[in-house]
Amino acid sequence: MTTREEEIQRRIELSVTSISKAVFPPTTNHHGTLFGGTALAWLDEVSFITATRFCRKALVTVSSDRIDFKHPIPAGSIVDLVGRVVKVGNSSLKVQVDVYVESMYSDGREHAITGVFSFVAVGEDNRPVAVLPVNGDE
16 A cells, blocks of 8 residues: 555656757747747646556646746757656645757757646546546546
8 A cells, every 4th residue: 555645646746747849940930049949849748647656547638837038949959858747736736847958960968948847637527526536536
């Protein structure tokens, strides 16, 4: 029998999501850097996959709590988006997504963006449900 905290840690480890993308001109703005809206869509997608892997329930995004753009991401870059659950409530959870950028043609990578997203698990009636089984229920 595992404790709730052990189960949360186990699920966090299993739900870490990493996706790599190439930044091509159709995803850039007039400065030749990744368009903020595209970055937000990628962040939301990774956070949703991470949250779904964590609880395997229907989820809705309720907020993007904070997005920090640390520096621009130029066209011709590779980005890695890494999502991890950082907080678990009864029916809600928070996922942090970190975006790292690297040149296609030289070594090294930098942390470019951090975003935090909140989700609520919902049942068929679209009302909140527990993100983890309660009292052994599935």
